[in-house]
Amino acid sequence: MSSTLYVVSTPIGNYDDITLRALNVLRDVDFVICEELSQGKRLLKYYGIDKPLEALNEHNEATDAEVTADHIKEGADAALISDAGTPVFADPGARLIHIAIQKGVKVVPVPGPSSLMTALVVCDFNIDKFYYAGFLPRKANERIQVLKDIAAMHTVSVIMEAPYRFRPLVEDCLKTFGRKRKAMVAVDLTMPSEKIIRGTLESVYEEYVKSPFKAEFILIIDAPGNI
Missing domain, CATH: 3.40.1010.10 (Tetrapyrrole methylase, N-terminal domain)
Structure with a gap:
């Protein structure tokens, strides 16, 4: 070499x-x-x-x-x-x-x-095409605008964020994508504490409120029409 x-x-x-x-x-x-x-x-x-x-x-x-x-x-x-x-x-x-x-x-x-691919292969969505959004802006108004742009793509979307910003992120997603949009959250992938939450944005949010986590996560939101 x-x-x-x-x-x-x-x-x-x-x-x-x-x-x-x-x-x-x-x-x-x-x-x-x-x-x-x-x-x-x-x-x-x-x-x-x-x-x-x-x-x-x-x-x-x-x-x-x-x-x-x-x-x-x-x-x-x-x-x-x-x-x-x-x-x-x-x-x-x-x-x-x-x-x-x-x-x-x-x-x-x-x-x-790769945390991205590790999460995608267990999401149960059609991932022939997907959009990797990465980390979104910290300011709420900027984050919501980016989410609106993502929603307009009509494809599976992958979002990463710091653990302490999970709640505001999902609250903004609820406003942008709707409560019944299918979603999955992968938490602490590959670790003994690994947790995968599948359902809708609403049920994912409710699960978090019931049992908050403070760990690395990836949020995957399904394309529209797959409710």
Whole structure:
């Protein structure tokens, strides 16, 4: 390996879900680029891997991505990981990949766990087509406008949000999509505490009110006409 950036998927919760190829790459590269140093250290320590770590996140990617890309261009091999799952989806790394490609660095995907796909395959909706909305705006008026735009697409929609904003998000979805729209919430995927709530937006909301959770989640809303 030489002058290569590997984009490595890591477990979204259960450390048993890592691939053999991901482990081999993490062992062989010169250094690992992670979102947060503490999480990166924890992951590598679990697998008995000792590699230099560089943090690349929302606070420094704009300024440090080019320096990191130059380091790789000079002959180093690096692995880009996120705190959990597949890098770049709602995580840092896109700028680094863009700059690396512009500099002629070889960028290699190492596929594996993804919270997005893990949730989709158990949602019981037709997912031949879907829209990944990611994280929505924090301000209510902006969030509602985005939800209206999503509703106008008439397709399965996938939304991610911080645990403490689940309630306002679903309340806005109720106003936008209607109470009877089919929906599913996947909470703490792959963990012993994993919970999947299926039903309508109304029943999902009622379940949350009855038994609130404070964990990572993905909300999937079905296309209209499938009530």
